[in-house]
Amino acid sequence: MPQRIGKYEVRKLLGKGATGSVYLAADPFAQREVALKVMEKLSADPDISRKQLRFFQNEAALAGKLRHPHIVSILDAGVDEVPGAEPVRYLVMELVDGSALTEYCNPGALLEPGRIVEIVYKCCKALEFANTLGVVHRDIKPANILVRSDMDIKVSDFGAAQLARSDVTQVAGVGSPAYMSPEQVKGEEIDWRTDVYSLGAVLYHLLTGRRPFNGATTYELVEAILGSNPPPPSRLRPGTTEVLDEIVERAMGKSRDARYSSWEEFGAALAKLLRLERGAAELSDAEKFAASRRLRFFERFSDVELWEAVHASQWQLHPAGEELIREGATDENFYVLASGLLKVTQRGKLLNAVSPGECVGEMAYARRDGQPRSATVTAMEPSWAMRLRVQDVDALSEQCCARFNAAFLSIMADRLAMLGGRLVAM
Amino acid sequence: MITLWELQGRDGRRYSLFSWRARMALAHKGLAFETRPVCLSDKAAIAFSGGKTVPVIRDGDLVVRDSWRIAEHLEDRYPAAPTLFGGAVGRGVSQAFNAWVDRAVVPAMLPVVVADVHERVDPADEAYFRETMEKILKRSLEQARSERDAALQRLARAIEPMQAALKRQPWVCGASPAYADYILFSVFQWARVMSPREVLGPQDPLCVWRERMLDLYDGFARNVPVA
Numbered sequence: 306m307p308q309r310i311g312k313y314e315v316r317k318l319l320g321k322g323a324t325g326s327v328y329l330a331a332d333p334f335a336q337r338e339v340a341l342k343v344m345e346k347l348s349a350d351p352d353i354s355r356k357q358l359r360f361f362q363n364e365a366a367l368a369g370k371l372r373h374p375h376i377v378s379i380l381d382a383g384v385d386e387v388p389g390a391e392p393v394r395y396l397v398m399e400l401v402d403g404s405a406l407t408e409y410c411n412p413g414a415l416l417e418p419g420r421i422v423e424i425v426y427k428c429c430k431a432l433e434f435a436n437t438l439g440v441v442h443r444d445i446k447p448a449n450i451l452v453r454s455d456m457d458i459k460v461s462d463f464g465a466a467q468l469a470r471s472d473v474t475q476v477a478g479v480g481s482p483a484y485m486s487p488e489q490v491k492g493e494e495i496d497w498r499t500d501v502y503s504l505g506a507v508l509y510h511l512l513t514g515r516r517p518f519n520g521a522t523t524y525e526l527v528e529a530i531l532g533s534n535p536p537p538p539s540r541l542r543p544g545t546t547e548v549l550d551e552i553v554e555r556a557m558g559k560s561r562d563a564r565y566s567s568w569e570e571f572g573a574a575l576a577k578l579l580r581l582e583r584g585a586a587e588l589s590d591a592e593k594f595a596a597s598r599r600l601r602f603f604e605r606f607s608d609v610e611l612w613e614a615v616h617a618s619q620w621q622l623h624p625a626g627e628e629l630i631r632e633g634a635t636d637e638n639f640y641v642l643a644s645g646l647l648k649v650t651q652r653g654k655l656l657n658a659v660s661p662g663e664c665v666g667e668m669a670y671a672r673r674d675g676q677p678r679s680a681t682v683t684a685m686e687p688s689w690a691m692r693l694r695v696q697d698v699d700a701l702s703e704q705c706c707a708r709f710n711a712a713f714l715s716i717m718a719d720r721l722a723m724l725g726g727r728l729v730a731m
Numbered sequence: 732m733i734t735l736w737e738l739q740g741r742d743g744r745r746y747s748l749f750s751w752r753a754r755m756a757l758a759h760k761g762l763a764f765e766t767r768p769v770c771l772s773d774k775a776a777i778a779f780s781g782g783k784t785v786p787v788i789r790d791g792d793l794v795v796r797d798s799w800r801i802a803e804h805l806e807d808r809y810p811a812a813p814t815l816f817g818g819a820v821g822r823g824v825s826q827a828f829n830a831w832v833d834r835a836v837v838p839a840m841l842p843v844v845v846a847d848v849h850e851r852v853d854p855a856d857e858a859y860f861r862e863t864m865e866k867i868l869k870r871s872l873e874q875a876r877s878e879r880d881a882a883l884q885r886l887a888r889a890i891e892p893m894q895a896a897l898k899r900q901p902w903v904c905g906a907s908p909a910y911a912d913y914i915l916f917s918v919f920q921w922a923r924v925m926s927p928r929e930v931l932g933p934q935d936p937l938c939v940w941r942e943r944m945l946d947l948y949d950g951f952a953r954n955v956p957v958a
Contacts, residue, residue: 605891656820671830679823707888710835715892717828721821722896722905 310395311383313341324360324464329400332380339380340401344394360464361394367463370438374612375431377401377451377461401461403453406507410447412514418545419579419589421511424450424458426575426591428504431460433568434608436497441467443495445503446481447510457590467495482526483516487559490527498561501571505556505564512549513541517557531559548578588620588689596643597691601662602712603641610705617701618691623684629692630666630682635675637695639666645688651680658685667713670695732763736777736787739768740851740925744956748837748921750786751952752798755913758948760805760812764788771852772859798917799829802910815910828903828911832918839882839889840918840930842868846876847926851958879928886930890937897936901943908947916944920952927958 306328307315313330319340320327330341344361347354365382372378381397406424409416416424428450432442442449444465451459482490486502489495509517517535520526535557537550552574558564565571576595588596593615597603603611620643623629629640632651647659659665665682673695684690698709735757737750745751745766757764769776769785780787780796787796788804795804806815806822816822845864849872852860861872868875875882893915896903903912919941922930931938945953 651819656823668827668830671827671834707835707885710831711889711892714828714831714835714889715895717824717831717911718892718896718903720824721828721903721911722900 307343307393310341310343310393311381311385311397313339313395313397315341324357330397332397338400340377340398342396342398344396346391361396364396364462364464367440371435371440371463373431373434373609374616375427375458375460376435377459379463398461399459401451401453401459403451403459406447406450406452406458406511409452410510410514415514415542416511418512418549420456421508422549422575422578423589423591424452424456424511425504425508426572426579426595427458428460428507429568429572429575430594430608430612431458432497432500432504433572435460435463436500436568441495441497442500442503443467443489444481444484445500445507446484447507448481450507482523482530483518484510485530486561487531488561490530496561497568498564501556501564501568502558504571505553508556509535509538509553512538512545512553515541546578552578590615593618593620593691596689597641599662600641600643602664602716603708605711606705606708610702610708613701613705614693614709615691617697618693620689620691623688623690625684625686627684628681629684629690630678630680632679632681633677635677636666637669638692639664639668639670639695640682640690640692643689643691645690646685647682647688647690648685649680649682656680664713664716667716670698670709671713732765733757734767734789735764736767736769736780737785738771740848740853740856742851742956743768744851744924744958746848746851746921746924747785748917749784749798751917751920752910752913753786753788753801755916755947755952756802756805756815756910758951759815759909759913760809762805762809762812771856773855799826817904817909821909825909825911825914829914832914835889836886836893836915836918839886840922842875842882843879843886843930844922844926844928846872846879847928847958848921851925883930894936897940902940908944912944916941916952920944924955924957 306318309315310330312334313332316329316331316338318326319329325342325344328341328343330339331337332339344357347357364379367379369380378399379396380399383395383397385393385395387393408414428445432445435442440463442460442463442465444462445460449460449462451461453459484503484506486495486499489499506517518526518529518533520529538553539545539547539550555574556564556571565574572595576591579589579592594611597611597615603614606614623645629647630636630638641664642659642661644661647665648655649657649659649665659682666678698706701709735750735753737745737754738747740746745768774783777783777785777787777796780794782796784796786798786801787794788801790804790808793804795801802815803822816825845868849857849860849864865871893903900906902908903915919930919937931941
C-alpha cells in the first residue's frame with residue numbers, strides 16, 4: 306500500500322474493484338478524511354486502456370461540479386508521475402460511511418417498500434440534478450448507490466457518464482447489462498431516460514430481491530430486456546401496491562417515450578406514493594423535500610440548497626391548540642409552516658394568522674440578542690411545521706444562508722405591503 | 732430643538748447609514764433638528780450617550796442612541812405626527828425588517844462600496860476605518876475593490892426580493908412611505924453619498940423608488956454633498 310499519493314496520506318485500503326482500489330486517505334490541507342480512488346494500471350489491450358483512461362477523464366472532469374447532497378462529490382483528481390513507472394491516476398472523493406445498496410437486494414434482506422421508495426426518490430432528485438448539468442450517469446445499479454447507516458444515500462461512480470459539452474470523447478457500450486435500457490443494449494443514442502429505466506430496474510430489484518431480467522448468457526439477457534416484461538413486483542412480493550407496480554412499469558418502459566416525461570414527474574409519482582404509505586405522524590426526508598418544494602418560502606432555493614435546509618430542520622405535527630412559541634420565553638428557533646394554520650397573539654390579542662409557506666419566529670435568527678419572545682404562536686388546526694435552530698442555519702453553506710435571508714426579506718416585504726393601507730389610514 | 736450626532740466625512744458628507752434612518756424619521760415626523768458632526772474614531776464626542784456609535788439624539792432632557800430606539804422614541808413621543816410604523820403590528824414587522832436589512836443587505840453593500848467610503852471618510856478616520864473594515868471583511872480594501880463586480884452580483888441577489896416588491900407598489904410600506912422605507916433607503920443613500928459608482932440600473936425598480944425617496948420632504952436627502 307502506498308504511503309502517500311499526491312498530497313494525500315494513505316491510511317488503509319477500503320476496497321478493490323475491477324477499475325481500481327479505493328483507499329481511506331487524509332487531506333492534510335483541508336484536514337479531512339477522503340476516499341482516494343486509484344486507477345488500475347492501464348491494460349495492455351489498447352481498446353481497454355483507452356476506455357480506462359476515458360473513465361478516469363470523465364470523473365476528473367466532474368471534480369467540483371456535481372455538488373448535491375445525494376451524489377458522492379469528486380473533490381480533486383490528479384496524476385502522480387512515478388520515475389520509471391506508469392503514472393498513478395487518482396480521484397479524490399467525499400468519504401461516505403456506508404455500503405452499497407446491493408446489500409439490500411437479497412431476498413432475505415429486503416427493505417420495507419416505504420424505505421425503498423424514499424431511496425429511489427432521492428436517487429431520482431440526484432439524477433435530475435446531474436441531468437440539469439448535462440450529465441447522464443449510464444450505469445445506475447445497486448452497486449453504484451451508497452447507503453449510510455441512517456439510510457441516506459449517495460449516487461456514485463460517474464466514470465461511465467455521458468457529459469454534455471465535454472471535451473472527453475464519449476465511450477459507447479458501457480453500463481451493467483442487467484440494468485441497461487433497451488436503447489443502451491442496442492448501442493443506440495441515449496439520453497437521461499436511460500437513467501430513468503435503470504433506476505426503475507433498481508427499484509424492481511430492491512422490491513423483489515431479483516433482477517428484472519436474467520439470462521444464462523449476455524445474449525439471452527439482452528433478448529429478455531428487448532422482448533419480454535418482468536412480472537409485476539406485487540406478484541413476487543405480496544403487499545406491494547399496484548401503484549408501485551405502475552411506477553416500475555412506467556419507468557421501465559421499452560421505449561423512451563413510454564417512460565416518465567421528466568425526472569420531476571417520476572419524483573412526483575414516488576412522493577405521492579410516500580404520502581399514501583406513511584402514517585400521519587411521521588414524514589420521510591423525501592416527503593419533507595417534496596412538501597418544502599411546494600412552499601413559497603423555498604421557491605428560490607435550488608434543489609441542493611433545499612436538501613440542505615431539509616436536513617437541518619426538525620419536522621413536527623402540532624395538534625390544534627399547541628404553542629410553538631410562547632410570549633416571554635427565550636429560544637433560538639424559527640419555523641416555516643408546511644401545512645395547517647397558526648395564529649400569533651400578544652397578551653391574548655390576535656395579531657396575525659400564518660399560512661403554509663410563511664415563517665414565524667425569525668427574529669431569533671435576525672437579532673440573536675436573547676430577547677424574550679414578544680408574541681405567542683399557536684396551532685389553530687393540526688399543522689406541520691419545520692423548525693430550524695439559529696446555529697443549524699449558520700452551519701449551512703453561504704449560498705443556502707443567502708437564500709434564507711432573501712426569503713425572509715421577501716416575506717417582510719409582503720407583510721409591510723399589507724400594512725400599507727393601515728399607514729395611509731393613520 | 733432636537734440635536735442629532737452623526738458621522739461626517741470629507742467635504743461635509745454625512746455618511747452614516749444608521750444616521751440616515753434617524754434623519755428620515757425626523758423629517759417624516761416634521762420635527763426640526765440640528766446636527767453635530769463627529770469623527771468615527773472620536774468616541775469621546777458621544778461618550779455622554781453611554782455608547783460608542785451614532786446616531787445619538789438629544790430631545791429635551793432625553794438622550795437616545797441606536798437608530799431603532801430613536802425611531803421608537805419619536806413614534807411614542809410624537810404620536811400626533813405622521814406614524815412611522817402604523818401601529819403595534821407595523822412596529823413589529825418594521826423591527827423585523829430592520830434586523831433583516833442589517834443582516835442581509837448591509838453586509839452585501841459593504842464590500843461594494845467600502846474602498847470608496849475609505850477615500851471619503853475624514854482623514855483622521857482613515858487608519859481606524861481601514862483597520863476595522865479589513866477585520867470585518869477579512870481582506871484588504873484593495874482586494875475588496877478588485878472583487879467589486881462579484882460583490883455587486885451578491886448584492887443584486889440580496890436585494891432581489893425588494894425589487895419584486897417595488898414592482899408591485901410605490902413604497903416598501905405600500906401606498907405611502909414609512910420607517911421601513913427609510914431603513915432600506917439608508918443603505919442606498921450611504922452608497923450614494925460615499926461612492927461615485929452607481930449600484931442600481933436606471934430601470935431597476937429600486938432606482939425608481941430611490942428617486943422618489945430623494946424627492947421626499949423637498950429633496951431633503953437629495954440636496955446633500957454626494958460622491
